[in-house]
Amino acid sequence: MKALLYTGNKTFEIQQTDQQPLQAGQVRLKVAYCGVCGTDVHIYHGNMDKRVQIPQVIGHEVSAEIAEVGPEVTDWQVGDRVAVRPLQPGAVDPSDHGCRHIGKNLKFIGIDTAGGMQQFWNVPAHTLHRLPESLSLQLGALIEPLAVACHDIRLAELLVDEYVVVIGGGPIGMLIALVARQKGAKVLLSEINTARLELATSLGLATVNPKSQDLVATVETFTNGAMADVVFEVSGVQAGVQAMTQLPRARGRIVMVAIHPEPKPVDLFRFFWRELKLIGARVYEPQDFEEAIALAASGELPLESIITEVAPLSHGQQVFEAIDNNPAGLKYLLDCSQD
């Protein structure tokens, strides 16, 4: 079978590899599509070479059909269509406080272990979520990022008619905006990339470009002076961190979605002055996957429009180069079913 291996130095290579024997509790997936995540791009850039094991197959946004069922697996059959929740909880740490999805000893499948950018992939059966027949396998590959959005919105305790500002219109920011709107919130998306702004506008979202417009004044107008009930920081840059404390109402919530690997200055005075709340939100729990699948299957979200390109697995290298060259792109999918 074919696998796309990250070999370091901004390089992916297609290699012919042997299928691994199935362990107890595992299933062998025939991978349909694997989406490229921002994390995969970080790996491509060499930023995570200490964490991955080069050469390694990466990728964790997968839709698939079950090709083989390993020992001790019940509930699943060959041919079942699935999405993968790529979390392998390790030993429970007392500080985990029941949060298995962010446990201290968690391994992220596709980063800490082999990922889905290959034709066949062995995963633990506990990671699987069933996809309904009505949902295409292409949209099935969007379930993982959509589950991130569902988790972020659940932790925000978003209510109908609330005002939401999403800072950053990449794939996750766009999905948060779409899910928040679907749940009855009034959403404003802040983004500096004009192509992404155009896409958001074409999907009927209100937008603001903080490079050319006054962000605080725009939020004031958008909310009739009430300001944002919830702000999602999805940009990962200092300007987003600066903006996030300026936009909420009194006792408004800020949800930290972006990964900020380095400490950044935060206007703590605003937390005191307006009694703001900051909520961290990372990955997802099983119920977020189930909600994402139901939402995707409902057909109520314009999910097709966030797919920028679908390319065969063998074009993996070109796809990562294209992502670097086209910052306006959103979601790229690798078709792993083609020979």
Ligand SMILES: [Zn+2]
């Ligand atoms: Zn991802």
